[in-house]
Amino acid sequence: MVTTIAQDRQETVATIEALEKRLLWLSAWTIHNANNIRKKRDGLKVGGHQASCASMTAIMAALYFHALRPQDKVAVKPHGGPLLHAIHYLLGNQTLDKLQRFRGLGGVQSYPSRTKDTIPVDFSTGSVGLGVAVTAFTSLVQDYLIAHGQVREEDAGRMIALMGDAELDEGNIYECLIEGYKHDLRNCWWIVDYNRQSLDATTADRMFRRFDDIFETCGWRVVTLKYGKLQRAAFARPGGKAIEDWIENCPNAEFAALTYQGGPAWRERLLADLGKNAAAKKLIGSFDDEQLAELMTNLGGHCVETLMDAFDACDDDRPTLFIAYTVKGHGLPLAGHKDNHSGMMNNPQMEQFRASMGIAEGQEWEPYGGLGDNVAARLDAFVHQSALALKAAEPVAPAVPVPARFPVPEGAEQSTQAAFGRVLLDLAKSGEELADRIVTTAPDVTQTTNLGAFVNQRGLFRRQELADVFHKAKIPSAQKWAAHAAGQHIELGIAENNFFIALTSLGLAAPHFGTRLLPVGTVYDPFVSRGLDALNYGCYQDARFLLVGTPAGLTLAAEGGAHQSINTPLIGMGQPNLAYYEPAYADEVALFMRWAFDHMQQPDGSSVYLRLSTRSIPQIARADDGWEADALKGGYWLRAPGPDATAAIAFTGVVAPEALAAWEQLADDIPGLGLLAVTSPDVLHRGWSARRAARWEGKASEPSHVETLLSALAPGAGLVTVLDGSPGALSWLGGVKGMRVSPLGTDRFGQTGDLPDLYRTYRLDTDAIVDAAAELFLED
Ligand SMILES: Cc1ncc(C[n+]2csc(CCOP(=O)(O)OP(=O)(O)O)c2C)c(N)n1
Numbered sequence: 001m002v003t004t005i006a007q008d009r010q011e012t013v014a015t016i017e018a019l020e021k022r023l024l025w026l027s028a029w030t031i032h033n034a035n036n037i038r039k040k041r042d043g044l045k046v047g048g049h050q051a052s053c054a055s056m057t058a059i060m061a062a063l064y065f066h067a068l069r070p071q072d073k074v075a076v077k078p079h080g081g082p083l084l085h086a087i088h089y090l091l092g093n094q095t096l097d098k099l100q101r102f103r104g105l106g107g108v109q110s111y112p113s114r115t116k117d118t119i120p121v122d123f124s125t126g127s128v129g130l131g132v133a134v135t136a137f138t139s140l141v142q143d144y145l146i147a148h149g150q151v152r153e154e155d156a157g158r159m160i161a162l163m164g165d166a167e168l169d170e171g172n173i174y175e176c177l178i179e180g181y182k183h184d185l186r187n188c189w190w191i192v193d194y195n196r197q198s199l200d201a202t203t204a205d206r207m208f209r210r211f212d213d214i215f216e217t218c219g220w221r222v223v224t225l226k227y228g229k230l231q232r233a234a235f236a237r238p239g240g241k242a243i244e245d246w247i248e249n250c251p252n253a254e255f256a257a258l259t260y261q262g263g264p265a266w267r268e269r270l271l272a273d274l275g276k277n278a279a280a281k282k283l284i285g286s287f288d289d290e291q292l293a294e295l296m297t298n299l300g301g302h303c304v305e306t307l308m309d310a311f312d313a314c315d316d317d318r319p320t321l322f323i324a325y326t327v328k329g330h331g332l333p334l335a336g337h338k339d340n341h342s343g344m345m346n347n348p349q350m351e352q353f354r355a356s357m358g359i360a361e362g363q364e365w366e367p368y369g370g371l372g373d374n375v376a377a378r379l380d381a382f383v384h385q386s387a388l389a390l391k392a393a394e395p396v397a398p399a400v401p402v403p404a405r406f407p408v409p410e411g412a413e414q415s416t417q418a419a420f421g422r423v424l425l426d427l428a429k430s431g432e433e434l435a436d437r438i439v440t441t442a443p444d445v446t447q448t449t450n451l452g453a454f455v456n457q458r459g460l461f462r463r464q465e466l467a468d469v470f471h472k473a474k475i476p477s478a479q480k481w482a483a484h485a486a487g488q489h490i491e492l493g494i495a496e497n498n499f500f501i502a503l504t505s506l507g508l509a510a511p512h513f514g515t516r517l518l519p520v521g522t523v524y525d526p527f528v529s530r531g532l533d534a535l536n537y538g539c540y541q542d543a544r545f546l547l548v549g550t551p552a553g554l555t556l557a558a559e560g561g562a563h564q565s566i567n568t569p570l571i572g573m574g575q576p577n578l579a580y581y582e583p584a585y586a587d588e589v590a591l592f593m594r595w596a597f598d599h600m601q602q603p604d605g606s607s608v609y610l611r612l613s614t615r616s617i618p619q620i621a622r623a624d625d626g627w628e629a630d631a632l633k634g635g636y637w638l639r640a641p642g643p644d645a646t647a648a649i650a651f652t653g654v655v656a657p658e659a660l661a662a663w664e665q666l667a668d669d670i671p672g673l674g675l676l677a678v679t680s681p682d683v684l685h686r687g688w689s690a691r692r693a694a695r696w697e698g699k700a701s702e703p704s705h706v707e708t709l710l711s712a713l714a715p716g717a718g719l720v721t722v723l724d725g726s727p728g729a730l731s732w733l734g735g736v737k738g739m740r741v742s743p744l745g746t747d748r749f750g751q752t753g754d755l756p757d758l759y760r761t762y763r764l765d766t767d768a769i770v771d772a773a774a775e776l777f778l779e780d
């Protein structure tokens with residue numbers, strides 16, 4: 001019986017090893033085809049990373065065809081993308097046509113993409129490091145969903161990152177490790193393709209074992225897979241220990257160089273170093289050149305059986321780092337060469353590879369080319385029985401109903417930030433299902449961004465209950481922050497990368513787990529920039545969240561230039577999959593928040609970014625709701641222009657009082673002067689671009705909203721634009737109808753001061769707007 005199990009195991013190992021070879025071939029051939037066979041029109045390099053793929057074929061084969069369970073999710077190292085497509089090609093999920101168009105329009109994407117690739121991709125990758133950390137945060141999200149009864153504990157999957165070793169240099173990895181430790185991270189595996197080569201260089205030898213220390217300190221189990229089965233067998237033979245010690249002490253760069261040089265070089269070097277040891281010399285002599293090269297590079301990460309054993313041994317939920325030693329370019333002539341990151345096999349090398357695989361010319365795309373029918377059928381059957389084949393398509397999560405209106409916070413003077421907090425508080429108290437699905441988070445700025453009241457109502461999330469010590473001790477405080485499993489606020493340390501990656505994971509709950517969360521994250525607006533790549537990463541894979549940047553702008557007066565955001569309106573405009581709004585009044589805040597919770601759930605929706613302020617401003621009376629539809633489209637006339645008006649003031653956000661005061665001063669002198677509230681420079685501009693694009697594509701289209709708004713002015717009218725941020729966010733309005741513009745805004749760093757001083761100094765006050773309006777008519 002025991003023998004049978006062992007035999008079965010050996011058969012499985014052999015099958016996976018055979019599949020590994022297919023992955024190596026198909027990934028190399030896909031890249032070769034795109035670069036050397038497909039017709040080129042632009043003289044540009046197509047690229048692809050044959051060596052980066054080759055170094056993790058065994059890891060991926062052992063993971064995907066053995067260890068992976070249907071509920072697990074994987075982020076694949078960006079440059080290993082072709083391997084993922086090869087796996088899905090074998091499964092029948094990927095088409096030949098798309099493989100042939102690798103890196104071409106409509107073909108397989110360079111790096112795995114959730115939104116653009118048609119195979120199942122759990123996480124997009126590309127910006128190294130982020131695809132790793134996202135798995136940890138998604139595991140935390142899974143725990144959140146389990147705690148809230150939205151996912152069953154027995155359905156918990158493992159969140160797995162297949163990563164390059166250079167990703168360990170990214171700071172966001174360590175920020176994430178610390179946050180993970182705080183939140184008792186589990187069900188997370190990171191598997192390092194430890195080929196000790198990055199793009200430019202070989203990894204510093206000094207890091208040897210340091211990663212173990214770092215990860216173990218943060219509560220991870222570290223499993224190092226240094227040697228493969230062949231090596232371990234050789235080490236056990238007489239003289240083997242000397243070879244083991246030699247490898248152990250061999251600098252990374254030398255190991256790589258010898259690998260590239262091959263068998264004779266290995267022999268020469270080993271004999272030079274170990275020749276005096278008779279047993280070692282004899283052992284070395286027992287291998288021919290090819291065998292010796294195979295032995296020396298049979299590292300743990302290339303040994304399917306070693307990998308399978310290691311994965312099998314970790315059958316609990318402890319976070320685990322597997323350091324799988326590999327050779328970059330393993331099995332290819334690129335192996336070990338220092339320039340192999342973008343290195344490509346040439347035609348003769350590819351020919352030789354094809355011949356060695358027994359693949360006939362013209363049969364290169366055959367999934368099992370070069371194999372006998374029986375073997376091919378066996379491999380095909382094996383692949384189709386794997387857990388991956390059983391994985392269901394991503395679920396479609398039912399929508400969470402959004403009330404038709406949110407009550408408008410009351411108060412004659414209000415700030416948009418306070419209104420935001422009030423809307424959330426009202427929701428928390430409302431008993432709406434929507435409120436139960438909101439999950440808030442902030443990088444240590446919960447109170448100062450007005451999330452506190454919501455958290456008082458709904459509590460902090462912790463898997464293990466954590467009492468509020470201050471509350472228990474009856475120490476008076478506005479914050480009642482007991483932490484428990486039903487809590488709805490995920491407290492994060494002050495690391496904005498983590499914040500955006502957490503929003504990404506939360507914002508993918510619907511496709512990942514089939515149940516919706518409506519994440520709301522707050523951050524000081526200037527520190528949006530700190531996590532910008534992570535924000536882009538979340539948007540790139542269409543995660544859905546509400547981002548609130550607050551407080552923003554010079555309005556932060558006394559906080560000074562280091563805390564006053566300037567260019568975030570341009571970020572809001574430039575970032576795809578993120579609709580940016582900047583309300584001025586509390587009723588706009590309520591309107592946009594309601595819209596955001598709906599838009600985040602629409603198939604063609606997106607994430608939403610609100611840029612808010614702590615400055616209280618007088619609210620205005622509304623005659624009716626007529627402004628609302630236009631406000632959602634990006635702008636409305638707060639004071640409609642008269643017939644043939646020759647000018648208008650267009651403002652965004654918190655400078656509304658200055659814009660209104662200027663309008664009042666100028667209204668007599670400039671007949672029909674309009675006052676345009678631009679609630680979203682982003683949505684307005686996108687609408688305008690889309691209109692023009694539609695025209696180029698020959699589609700009929702309605703005028704865009706901004707064209708309609710500005711049509712109310714006389715041809716050749718002038719515009720004064722003003723916002724507490726980069727003036728470029730509004731100055732483009734002049735281009736819509738060919739109008740002259742006097743743009744106001746901030747285009748240099750702020751400084752401390754009170755608001756009147758700063759607004760005067762930076763030309764955001766009423767006088768500046770009046771002067772700018774005069775300029776419109778003075779210039780010729
Ligand atoms: C944030 C970011 N910076 C730079 C790059 C460019 N880049 C792509 S791969 C790479 C090195 C990757 O080395 P490693 O992680 O060791 O992968 P492998 O050796 O397996 O190719 C670099 C610098 C990137 N993709 N993302």
Ligand SMILES: [Mg+2]
Binds near residue numbers: 164165194
């Ligand atoms: Mg590497």
